[in-house]
Amino acid sequence: MKPLTGIRVVEIAALGPLEHAGMMLADLGAEVIRIVRTPSIGPTNPIHRGRTTRVLNLKEPADLEQALALIASSDVLLEGMRPGAMERLGLGPDEIARHNPGIVYGRMTGWGQTGPLAPRAGHDINYIAETGALASIVGAEGRPAVPLNLIGDFGGGALYLVVGVLASLLQRDRSGVVIDAAIVDGVSSLLQCVRGLAAVGEWTEQTGGNLLDGGRPWYDVYRCLDGKYMAVGALEPQFYEQLLHGLGLAPTQMPDRDDPENWPVIRNRLTEAFARRTRDEWAEILGALDACATPVLSLREAEESPHLLARGSLQSTAEGPSTAPAPRLSRLTPTPVTDSTEHAPS
16 A cells, blocks of 8 residues: 555645646545546656646536535645635635534645735746746856756655645644745745855856855856766866876876866866767766766756666656656555546446
């Protein structure tokens, strides 16, 4: 049995972080029922795996009654609408509590249920901008670099919602629990490490000059002969020394890396060294060392990664590669991911 076997979750379908949270709960064994307004067209998105989908228009009284019946017999409700939208449908926390006093009610938004920006629209890039995360990620010419929506939607959003759900299931009582999972709160929490470095004087507002933002030459990406890249994370001296040996650079001939005045020289030498061979050549040479240097793989290339293949991190489905459930639990035997099934109103 999986940890959440016997737990029923109703997911009011929404894009991004909410559907990822539903996937994770389904991977952990919960029975997850997605309520969608219209039938899906085309292939099923693997992020919807392991769920049953019900087609219900919550603005129609008959369909709303079906949804309420499902929620009344469930342990968890997940929704990702703007503040007030569920209340207008008659599905707000107070109304649901009358049908199911002990339910865990999970609310996923970018700005949160309260605050000046709560009513406003937004996306991942807006939320990470407001928290200071985007300004700390530097691209060309010192401009903030737009990352994938891993930081806000999935890191600060979906994962924190799942943590809230699991904690609430452990400790809930007859009064039920309402979870206000705001992406801005989650991202702010993720930034605690950076704020901790700043508190002890090891992080400054000068972007591109810090430990983990590409400011150190030994924690950056380097272009190779074929135009592809290697990622270097040789933070500790012993790994840095291994990196230099692998690149054919004598450690004794390199300037002291503890002096920031020497960083431009070190970066130039690393840049010149990496430019002499292709990415795959460097991957083979440095892969044999504890140099904390790895090839920067595309999504397609990652599907052929020997390490990911050995771990079964990706699984084949009819719709294409799908991620394996994570994290792995020692008491569970890994099982193939399952597709979603869809049902119209009965």
